Amino acid sequence: MMLFHYLPVVLAAVTAAVFAAPLRAKVWVSLGITAAAGIALTVLSAPALIYGSAQVFESGGTLPLGFGAALSADPLSALFMILIAFTSISTVLYSKGYVGECLRTMPAAHISLHYTALTVMCLSMMMLVFCDGGYPFLFAWELMTIASFILILFDARRKEVRRAALTYLILMHVGFVLLLVGFVRVEMATGRSDFGALAEYCRTAGDPLPLIVVFLLGFGMKAGLFPMHVWLPEAHPAAPSHVSALMSGVMIKMGVYGILRVAAALPEQAPVTETVGMAILAAGIATGLWGVILAAVQNDMKRLLAYSSIENIGVVMIGLGVAVLGRCCGSDTIAACGMCGALLHTLNHSLFKSLLFFGAGNVYSRLHTASLDSLGGLARYMPVTALLFALATAAICALPPLNGFVSEYLIYSGILGGIAGQSSVMLSAAALAGLALIGGIVVLAFAKLYGVVFLGAPRTHDTVEHAGEADSWCIAAMAMPAAGILCIGLFPQAAVALTCRVAAYCFGARAGFSAAAAELLSEGSGALCRTAWILVAAIVLLAFMRRRALRGRTVAEGETWGCGFTAPNVRMQYTGESFSEGLESVVDSLTQNTVEGRAVDKSEIFPTGHSFKVRRKDRVDSLVAEWWMTSLRAINARMMRLRTGKINHYVLFALLFLLSVFLLSVFNLL
Amino acid sequence: MECILNTVLVLVVAAAIPGLVNRTRAVLSGRKGPRFFQHLSNVRLLLRKGAVYSPVTTPLFRAVPSVYLGSAAVAALFIPVGDLDPVLSFDGDMIVFAYLLALGRTAIILAAMDTGSAFEGMGASREALYGALVEPAMMFIMATLALVFGFTSFADVFSSAQPLDIQLTIIMLLAAYLLVKILFVESGRVPVDDPRTHLELTMIHEVMCLDYCGVDLGMIHIAGWLKSASLAILAADAASMTFCLRWWAAAPAAVLAAGLSIGIVESTQARNKLSRNTTFILTIAALAALTFFVGYLLQQNIEIG
Numbered sequence: 001m002m003l004f005h006y007l008p009v010v011l012a013a014v015t016a017a018v019f020a021a022p023l024r025a026k027v028w029v030s031l032g033i034t035a036a037a038g039i040a041l042t043v044l045s046a047p048a049l050i051y052g053s054a055q056v057f058e059s060g061g062t063l064p065l066g067f068g069a070a071l072s073a074d075p076l077s078a079l080f081m082i083l084i085a086f087t088s089i090s091t092v093l094y095s096k097g098y099v100g101e102c103l104r105t106m107p108a109a110h111i112s113l114h115y116t117a118l119t120v121m122c123l124s125m126m127m128l129v130f131c132d133g134g135y136p137f138l139f140a141w142e143l144m145t146i147a148s149f150i151l152i153l154f155d156a157r158r159k160e161v162r163r164a165a166l167t168y169l170i171l172m173h174v175g176f177v178l179l180l181v182g183f184v185r186v187e188m189a190t191g192r193s194d195f196g197a198l199a200e201y202c203r204t205a206g207d208p209l210p211l212i213v214v215f216l217l218g219f220g221m222k223a224g225l226f227p228m229h230v231w232l233p234e235a236h237p238a239a240p241s242h243v244s245a246l247m248s249g250v251m252i253k254m255g256v257y258g259i260l261r262v263a264a265a266l267p268e269q270a271p272v273t274e275t276v277g278m279a280i281l282a283a284g285i286a287t288g289l290w291g292v293i294l295a296a297v298q299n300d301m302k303r304l305l306a307y308s309s310i311e312n313i314g315v316v317m318i319g320l321g322v323a324v325l326g327r328c329c330g331s332d333t334i335a336a337c338g339m340c341g342a343l344l345h346t347l348n349h350s351l352f353k354s355l356l357f358f359g360a361g362n363v364y365s366r367l368h369t370a371s372l373d374s375l376g377g378l379a380r381y382m383p384v385t386a387l388l389f390a391l392a393t394a395a396i397c398a399l400p401p402l403n404g405f406v407s408e409y410l411i412y413s414g415i416l417g418g419i420a421g422q423s424s425v426m427l428s429a430a431a432l433a434g435l436a437l438i439g440g441i442v443v444l445a446f447a448k449l450y451g452v453v454f455l456g457a458p459r460t461h462d463t464v465e466h467a468g469e470a471d472s473w474c475i476a477a478m479a480m481p482a483a484g485i486l487c488i489g490l491f492p493q494a495a496v497a498l499t500c501r502v503a504a505y506c507f508g509a510r511a512g513f514s515a516a517a518a519e520l521l522s523e524g525s526g527a528l529c530r531t532a533w534i535l536v537a538a539i540v541l542l543a544f545m546r547r548r549a550l551r552g553r554t555v556a557e558g559e560t561w562g563c564g565f566t567a568p569n570v571r572m573q574y575t576g577e578s579f580s581e582g583l584e585s586v587v588d589s590l591t592q593n594t595v596e597g598r599a600v601d602k603s604e605i606f607p608t609g610h611s612f613k614v615r616r617k618d619r620v621d622s623l624v625a626e627w628w629m630t631s632l633r634a635i636n637a638r639m640m641r642l643r644t645g646k647i648n649h650y651v652l653f654a655l656l657f658l659l660s661v662f663l664l665s666v667f668n669l670l
Numbered sequence: 671m672e673c674i675l676n677t678v679l680v681l682v683v684a685a686a687i688p689g690l691v692n693r694t695r696a697v698l699s700g701r702k703g704p705r706f707f708q709h710l711s712n713v714r715l716l717l718r719k720g721a722v723y724s725p726v727t728t729p730l731f732r733a734v735p736s737v738y739l740g741s742a743a744v745a746a747l748f749i750p751v752g753d754l755d756p757v758l759s760f761d762g763d764m765i766v767f768a769y770l771l772a773l774g775r776t777a778i779i780l781a782a783m784d785t786g787s788a789f790e791g792m793g794a795s796r797e798a799l800y801g802a803l804v805e806p807a808m809m810f811i812m813a814t815l816a817l818v819f820g821f822t823s824f825a826d827v828f829s830s831a832q833p834l835d836i837q838l839t840i841i842m843l844l845a846a847y848l849l850v851k852i853l854f855v856e857s858g859r860v861p862v863d864d865p866r867t868h869l870e871l872t873m874i875h876e877v878m879c880l881d882y883c884g885v886d887l888g889m890i891h892i893a894g895w896l897k898s899a900s901l902a903i904l905a906a907d908a909a910s911m912t913f914c915l916r917w918w919a920a921a922p923a924a925v926l927a928a929g930l931s932i933g934i935v936e937s938t939q940a941r942n943k944l945s946r947n948t949t950f951i952l953t954i955a956a957l958a959a960l961t962f963f964v965g966y967l968l969q970q971n972i973e974i975g
Contacts, residue, residue, distance in 0.1 A: 377786070379728040390730070390780075399773040400741075400766065412765040413822065420816040425966055429813060433959065436809035439769075440802030443776050447798050451783030456791075457726050520761070527760035531744070534758070535770070539740035542889070546736055549885050553720035560724040560787045561880050574783070574791025582799040586948060 003127065004067040004136060014119050019112045023103060030115040031092045034122045038085030041126050045073035045081045052501045057130075065135040066193060075505040076264070077129035079343060079498065080257050084129065087249040087350050088122035090480040094358050095242045097471030101365055114154055118243075121147035125250060129257065133194035134183060141179065141254070145172045148251055151243040152235055164231075164238035171231045175221030179258075182215045199265035202272070209272050215262045216279070223255025225317065226287040227620045229310045233294070234621075236306035237370065241361025244302060248309045249354035253346050256316055260342075263324055264506040274328045281321025281427060285434035288314025290620075292438050293587050296445035297616045299576045301360045301370040304449055305353065308396065311438060312349040316342045318431050319411040326414060327507055329423045336517030337414030339503035344495060345407035348488060352395040352404060355481040359389035362470035363453065367462060372452045372576035376459040381467035386454045388478045393450045395485045397443045401532030403488035406496070409528060410521070411435065441583070448579045457570040490532050496525035577614065584616075591616040676754040679921045680746050684892075684899035685710060686925045687932075694933025713891050719884035726786040727881070734781035735882065735889040738774045742893035742900075745770035749900045750825045752907060752920030759825035764812040767824070767900070768805070771856070774893065775801045782878040793877035796944070800862070800874070803951040804855050810958035811845050811852075814965050815908075818842075828907050828915060839912040841965045848961065849905035850931055851954050857898045859932050862950065864941040873944060902928035 003010075014033060021029045048055045054074035062068040073081070095118065103111065124143035131137040149172075152165040187193035189201050198215075202208045217228070224232045232252070236244045263280070266273045291310030298304040319342030326334025362385045363378060364370050379386035395402040412435065418428040458464050469475075488495045500518050562568040584591075596613040642653070689706040696703020705711075723731065747757040748767045779798050782790035812822075818838055819827045855862050858875025865876050879890050906924035907915065942950055 377726070379730065379784075383728075386728070394773075394776070397772070397776055398769060399776060400769050405769055409762060409765055409769075413762040416762065416764070416813065416816045416822045419813050420820045420822055422817075422820075422969075425817065429810075429959075429962060429966075432809050432813050433806050436806040437802070439772070440805035443772060443779075444798035444802050447776060447779045447783065447794065451780055451791075451794065455728065455730070455780065455784040456786035524760065524762060527763075528766070531758060531766055534747070535740060535744045538744050539736050542736035542740050543733065546885055546889065549717065550721060553884075555720055556722045557725050558722045560726050560785045561789075562787065563789055563880070568788070570786065572788040573786050574788060574795060579791065579795045579798075582795060582948070583802075585945075586799075 003071055003130075004063055004139075010123075011120065014123070015116050018116045018119065019109075021112075023108055023111065026111060026115045027092065027096045027099065030119045031089070031096070033119050034088050034092050037123055037126055038088055041130070042078075042081050042085045045078035045130075048073045049075050049078040049498065049501065052505050067136050067139070069132075069134070069136065069194075071130040071136075072132050073130055075502040076257070076260060079347070079502045080129045080253065081126065083253065083347050083350050084122070084125045084250050086480070086484065087246065087354050088125070090354060090358075090477045091242045091246045091249070092118060092122070093480075094245070094361070094474055094477035095240075097474035097477070098240060098242050098361050098365055100471065100473075113150060117147045117150035118246075121151060121246065121251075125254060128254060132196065133198065133261070134187075135193065137194075138176070138179060138183060142176060144251065144254065145169070145176065148243070148247055151246075152239040154240045154243065155238070158238070161238040164234040168231045168235045171221060171228070175218045175228075178214050178218030178221070182211060182218060185211055185214075195261045195265055198262070199267075202265055202270075203267050207272070209275060212262060212266070212272070212276055213279075216259060216276075216283075219255045219258030219262065220283070221255070223252050223259065223313050224287070224310050225255075225283050225313065226290045226310070227624065229287065229291070230618065230621045230624050232310055233298075233303050233306040233618065236309075236357075237300055237302040241302070241357050241364060244305070245354040245357035245361075248306065248357060249350040252309060252313060253350060256313065256342075256346050259317070260320065260506065263320055266324065268507075269328060269330065273324060277321055277324030277328055278427065279321075280317055280324060281431055284314045284317025284319075284321050285430060286314070287311070287317060288438045289434060290314075290590075292441045292445060293583070293590060294616070294618055296441055296448065296580050296583050297587070297591060299372050299614070299616075301363065301372060301375075301449065301453065302357070303370075304372075304445065305356055305360060308356075308442070308445065309349070309353055311442065312345065312353070312396075315408065315411065315435065315438065316345050316349070318342075318435055319345060319407075319414070322411065322414045322418065322428070322431055323503070323507075325424050325427060326418060331418070331421060331423055332517045333520050334414050334417050334421070334423065335507055336500060336503050336521060337410050337417060339506060340496060340499040340521060341407050341410030341412075341414060343499040343502055344410060344488075345404075347495070347499075348395070348403040348407050348485075351481040351484040351488075352392040355388060355392040355478055355485070356396065358474065358478045358481075359385050359392065362474055365470065366466055366468060369462075372449070374460050375453045375463060376570070376573065377455065377457045377463065378467055379454040380458075381463070382469045384475055385470055385478070388475075388482050389454060390450060391482055391485060393446045395489070397446050398439055400528075401489050401535050403485050403492075403495075406488060406492040406525070406528060408435070408439065410496070410524070413524060444580065444583060448576055452574075452576045452579060456573050459570055459573070459575075490529070490536070492525040492528050492532075493522060496521050590619060592619050592622055593617070672755045673757045675917070676749075676751050676756055677747070679751040679754070679917060680749055680896075680899055680903065683751070683903060683921055683924045684746075684895040687898055687902060687928045688895060690925055690929025691933045691936070694930055695937050698934065698937035709891075713888045716883075716888035716891070717885055721884040721886060724785055724881055727784050731781050731784045731881075732886075734777045734784075735886040735893075737777040739889045739893040739896075741770045741774040741777070742896040745774075746896045746900045748824055749903050750828050750907065751903055751924075752910065752915050752917035753829055754917045755829070756825050759823050761822050761826075763823045763825075764815070765822075768808050768812070771897065772801070772805070774897070778878055778890070781882075785881045787881065789877050790880055793874050796874045796947075797878060800855055800947060800951055803948065803955065804852055807848065807852060807951070807955040807958040810955065810962045811848055814841060814845055814958070814962045817962065817965050817969065824904070824907075828911070837968045837971075838965070841961060841968065842908045842911050844957070844961045844964075846905040846909035846927070848954055848958050849901055849908065850927060853898055853901040853905065853928060854932070854935070855951055855954070856901060857894055860936045861939050861942045862947055864936075866936070898928060899924070 056072040128140040183193045190197040221228045295307035319338045323335045323338030395404040398404040398408040415428045594615045597611040600607045688709045750756045779794040782794040821827045863874040902924040906920045910920045
């Protein structure tokens with residue numbers, strides 16, 4: 001595959017095809033390209049997954065900087081390929097309905113640009129997993145960043161969108177520079193810059209820890225590890241919903257992919273591996289807890305979902321940390337459980353998070369608000385969206401019998417296995433406490449989201465007037481991840497076996513690794529499958545018996561019981577803010593609250609109209625963003641002194657510049 | 671054969687605990703009180719009734735009782751009574767048990783939100799918070815069991831009963847004590863919540879099912895009993911491990927431990943102020959973590975010595 005020889009041609013062809021297509025057909029062009037590339041590349045990389053070994057695609061030419069090198073697919077990239085292809089296709093399909101609403105109000109060039117960027121983003125991510133490190137990898141990485149930057153800017157008329165997009169672009173490039181430094185360092189040491197060279201560097205270098213930290217920071221920026229997560233909750237509410245779904249479902253997983261590559265490159269039993277394992281575990285716990293607590297106190301659907309993405313990355317990192325530590329102390333089963341859990345949770349998260357963002361998009365495109373407290377009772381008006389959203393909610397809360405539970409079960413098994421086997425007990429206990437608390441609070445966060453938005457009575461007249469079921473293309477796109485959620489939840493064996501093969505490959509198929517661990521995992525997944533079906537059978541049986549019992553009896557309708565109060569109204573319902581009040585009182589110090597307006601005072605017996613708006617901001621955000629901003633402003637202000645507005649000064653500057661060039665060349669310094 | 675006996679025992683314990691609670695309360699307050707199995711008659715009455723639904727509710731509201739009871743019933747299938755084999759058991763079934771309870775909790779929270787009632791929203795919000803805080807405590811107790819016995823399945827833990835070291839006895843008694851406390855939280859008993867004041871003053875559990883009646887309410891009650899019984903049996907198993915882990919010891923111990931402790935606490939204590947509940951639950955979690963670490967230290971000591 002001489003991909004990079006023809007890359008300019010491919011990109012130009014994609015752009016031309018999207019721009020040339022008629023307005024309504026642009027989405028089909030985009031979908032066609034994405035689906036063709038996705039399916040073709042998945043098929044191409046499938047042998048890697050089936051045989052559990054790397055597949056190299058010959059390259060016929062030479063290009064500088066390693067761009068002519070052969071592309072390759074190994075089981076890890078094949079697994080991510082499936083994830084990318086699946087979510088990309090459902091995202092582009094969803095955009096048919098979502099962008100369809102804007103076709104009349106937006107200029108055609110704008111739509112074309114959007115679809116070009118969408119297609120390029122999907123393609124660049126597919127390209128990414130086929131590049132084995134080095135400059136081609138960085139090129140694909142950068143292409144992905146720029147395409148997603150354009151995608152976020154879809155609604156560029158809003159000021160906060162431009163701001164969020166810029167924050168995103170800047171932070172991504174900080175991460176990019178770190179990765180660049182990392183790969184250059186590897187190349188200096190070993191002569192090559194792929195991930196294999198990184199493994200070699202880790203084995204041979206005296207102290208590989210600094211370089212690994214650089215890589216982890218660079219990839220962690222994309223993945224949204226604490227405290228580098230600040231771009232996520234800004235970018236997601238700004239971007240259109242399908243873009244959020246793609247970014248949250250797949251793009252941040254590229255950061256995870258990078259971290260997995262780095263973890264796989266670590267030597268098996270070395271002090272550095274243990275340090276890195278502990279660092280990943282600690283980062284995972286911090287990220288997960290921070291994400292879930294901030295998610296639970298948000299009052300904006302998409303911001304809540306963005307924080308929940310951070311939390312899920314934390315869960316994945318906990319799994320990976322457990323795996324690396326398990327590998328370090330020589331326990332295959334712990335390593336396998338942790339790694340499979342991390343990989344499967346990555347896959348699962350891309351399914352339920354894209355479904356959740358699609359659902360939020362359905363709500364937003366009808367009601368043009370994502371604020372929890374102005375929604376309510378939507379299940380009545382959009383029943384299919386409500387049903388699918390409920391499925392995703394249950395899955396993300398890791399409730400049995402759905403897919404989120406399978407992956408968290410694997411991670412928990414790894415942790416409890418570590419405790420039972422007396423290896424790194426204290427660290428496992430920390431991971432256990434973190435994961436349990438995350439699991440508990442995520443239920444609170446999502447019960448709040450689902451309960452306030454879809455259940456109860458509508459809070460505004462707007463809902464009653466404008467709410468309605470979404471476009472059927474949107475529903476069709478949502479059915480794809482929903483099917484995935486049910487499949488993995490009810491038949492976990494296949495997915496677990498798949499991830500087990502990938503885990504075995506990543507950690508080196510040492511003798512005994514695959515066999516013993518795979519047997520344990522297949523036993524576990526079989527047991528989960530049985531339990532899932534017993535649970536489903538029990539629920540269905542009970543529902544059936546209940547229905548039979550009620551047949552022939554009086555089933556009446558009566559107002560919701562107001563405890564004797566006869567004039568309840570919808571404004572008395574619990575709002576999102578009041579639902580999480582208990583938690584807020586516990587975690588108040590973690591957020592920085594901005595309050596606009598005035599709350600009703602207790603002494604006001606007959607309160608008049610009040611407007612009250614509270615926003616719970618991330619403390620890290622202000623810490624990071626404001627520090628940068630103030631120091632940049634200070635430097636800027638100093639530079640501004642040079643801009644005097646007098647022509648003679650400017651002539652002087654030009655003269656000084658020429659003089660300096662002259663002097664430098666005289667002294668041979670240039 | 672064993673697992674049938676086990677299931678029957680779980681059901682008997684589930685039916686007996688509320689009866690013993692009611693009898694204890696009646697005796698301690700000097701009343702005549704209801705019959706021992708009065709609550710069964712009450713539920714039988716409920717199961718024969720029709721239903722009234724609020725027009726605000728969606729089909730979710732009607733599906734929740736089945737999910738709630740189904741999850742509690744499947745969770746109970748993992749619980750061994752003494753040395754008997756439960757119906758379901760595999761490595762890591764502790765986690766499945768905890769998450770099945772979480773499934774039931776989430777379902778009932780959503781049902782409460784579905785009615786659009788201020789009271790039920792209030793109950794849901796509190797249940798969600800307390801559920802979140804009690805999760806680490808539960809996990810730490812399971813981790814303690816895994817640490818001490820080296821198994822991650824309830825059945826394996828309790829069938830591996832060898833004569834316990836005196837030091838581990840303390841750990842197991844502590845674990846049993848904490849499980850009973852978790853039972854107070856999970857089933858909404860004093861001091862966390864007061865189920866006797868059936869309407870407005872009941873701030874958490876009962877308030878969430880205010881809009882349920884008839885068959886649905888009956889199912890929710892049964893699910894609550896099963897949940898209590900599961901936790902009570904676990905506590906009894908852990909406690910009776912120290913002297914005699916046999917089913918004929920563990921089953922009565924479960925009924926006595928749960929029934930007497932709930933009954934006595936409810937007759938002698940008042941409900942916590944709500945703001946203190948958070949502290950109460952976090953204390954359980956902290957104690958559970960402490961138990962775990964003490965267990966770890968003891969184990970290290972034993973291995974060295």
